[in-house]
Amino acid sequence: MAYIQGEDRNQNILFPESIEEYIDKDNPVRIINEYINQLDLEALHFNRATDPRRGRPPYHPADMLKLYLYGYLNHIRSSRRLETETGRNLELFWLLKKLRPDFKTIADFRRDNKKALVKVFRDFTRLCNSWQLFGKELIAIDGSKFRACNSKRNNYSQKKLARHLAYINEKITGYLQELDECDEQESLDRKPDAREVRERIAQLKERKEKYQTYQRKLEQTNQNEISTTDPDARLMANHNNHVEVSYNVQTTVDAKHKLIADFKVIDKPNDLGQLAPMALRARKILGNQQFTVLADKGYYQVRDLEYCTRKGMTVYVTKQVYSNKTGDKDFYPDRFIYDRDNDCYLCPDGHKLSYYRTRKKHDKILGDDYRNPKACQGCPVKSRCTRAKIGRTVFRHRSQDFLDHIDEQTRENLATYKLRQIIVEHPFGTIKRAWGASYFLTRRKVSVSAEIALSFLAYNLKRVINILGTEEILRRLRENKKAVPV
Incomplete structure (x- = not known):
């Protein structure tokens, strides 16, 4: 044929x-x-x-x-x-x-x-x-990590620098001992390669000076890390728990056609504190004062939630569940039920935790602590609940009533909230997976902002x-x- x-x-x-x-x-x-x-x-x-x-x-x-x-x-x-x-x-x-x-x-x-x-x-x-083309009624906000033009090898923290300097000092000490041995063997027939050893010491001292310069810069800027190729990039964990030097790209996506209304590139590894700024920018761009905002638990912050609510926005966001010291899910803070009438908490084992003190920071009230040391001392499940000798202490935030309202509001509108992934992760999936643009080609925040602007x-x-x-x-x-x- x-x-x-x-x-x-x-x-x-x-x-x-x-x-x-x-x-x-x-x-x-x-x-x-x-x-x-x-x-x-x-x-x-x-x-x-x-x-x-x-x-x-x-x-x-x-x-x-x-x-x-x-x-x-x-x-x-x-x-x-x-x-x-x-x-x-x-x-x-x-x-x-x-x-x-x-x-x-x-x-x-x-x-x-x-x-x-x-x-x-x-x-x-x-x-x-x-x-x-924008519905202006329902938007979703999320962030995604894009790899920077900077390898992990060229990213340094104080801990990493201290480890490198300790290694260099150890190697220099070893080479100095070799030079001493060379001096002792000058009268022998064997010719030790002292020049090569001195060159290695010089190279190590050069690296030492470089690392010490990084240390001083971290101390002067009060930063936790420094990236030498792209100074604006930071070490971040992605969804697969792989740590890469990256940027966090925040986006606001409209639900009607999954069009990107706004974006912002940040150098922070988490999304805390980004909900209110992104929502307010979306309100200005779309020209709508009231709409519903969807976000994941990474945006669960009282200040942002209160601000968005005051501005007339409805926010659906999943609750941030914190663990306890033992890691036992049966004794996470959300398992302690608040009794409003008696102003106390009921623990999973049925004991009452009463008001203990008001927690403050810089004369600002943060919330209240509740505990019951007597009940904890004789509790058979104390080892699963806490490691503290005095027993378990539960903290109630000053705005907990408002947070409870947000949690209830999200639970009542779970069908709407489940649209979040479909809306906001569509652009990231397309650009990173289908188009292969999961990393940046340029350096510095202003440059990668231009890159991602072209992609969006x-x-x-x-x-x-x-x-x-x-x-x-x-x-x-x-x-x-x-x-x-x-």
Whole structure:
């Protein structure tokens, strides 16, 4: 049986008369071209947005922006790969009018326009909002770790530096002893290699000075760690309990079409303290004062929850369950039931823990402690409950009544809360797994913010294409006036 055969490479063919004829009318590359042509790049503060009067003519920032957006939309982030594509990709021939910038020029554009690239993401968000693509009723907030351009080997804590310095001191001592032995054996026939030993000592002293410099810097800045390749990155644990030097990318996603409304790159390993700032930013971006916010237990913080509630937002967030000293789940703090009428706690074994004291910090009331030392001393399950000699102490936060209200509110709306993963983890799953962009190529927070802005812009554009279709987007873009920057 014959196989499907290709055409003869030497056969003459008649090409279309223009590049335009190669690109279909519904090709998404036309959206990139139309959208970026409408942007006011000077107002967005792109470098060289105005026509230079002197020197060699540069590439227009619109062309470079088109190249990057096309690249990220097609999972191509590297400047060298983008350079390769400009020489072989027919869609880029059309989009860039056969321009072929080298990889250095491409990389420099991203480096020189970091803040402007974030503004383009904001502008497209504004455009989606004007097209009624955000529901503005239900949003989800979450964070995800993206690996930084910094290996664990080039990340140092005080403990790690002390370990390295102890090792170096031990090696230097050993080499000094070797030099002493060499001096004693000078009269013998064997010629010891003293010069090599001295070179090793010099190398170790150089490393020692480097580590001591890191130590002093940590002490001066009062930081816990230092990354030498990317100073803004920090050691963080991901969902698989693997520890990597990373950034924590916070996102706000609207439930209607799973479009990203906002993002922020932070260098903190956890999400505490991010709920209120992200929710308030979303309120400003979406132009809606009241909506429901979904978040996981990493955002469970009284101050943020109270602030969002005061601002008219409804928050569904799972309760942060803390363990006890023994690790026995039957005696976790949430297993102690508060008796409001008698102002006491009932432990799992049925004993009452009465009010003991009010806990304060800097004259600010934190909450109350409850305990019953007498009952604990004779309790048969004390070893499972606590390791304290005096017995178990239960802390009740000053805003516990409010937290109980939040917990009850979340339990009553569990079906809505379960939408959180479907909404907010969709962009992360697409970008990190499907597109392979789980790590950054650039360094410093402002640079990785520009990187992730391009990824999120490409994600939102892809979603809008799936929602409206290419022809409808082109029609709307052509009806719009020149875009106004955010």
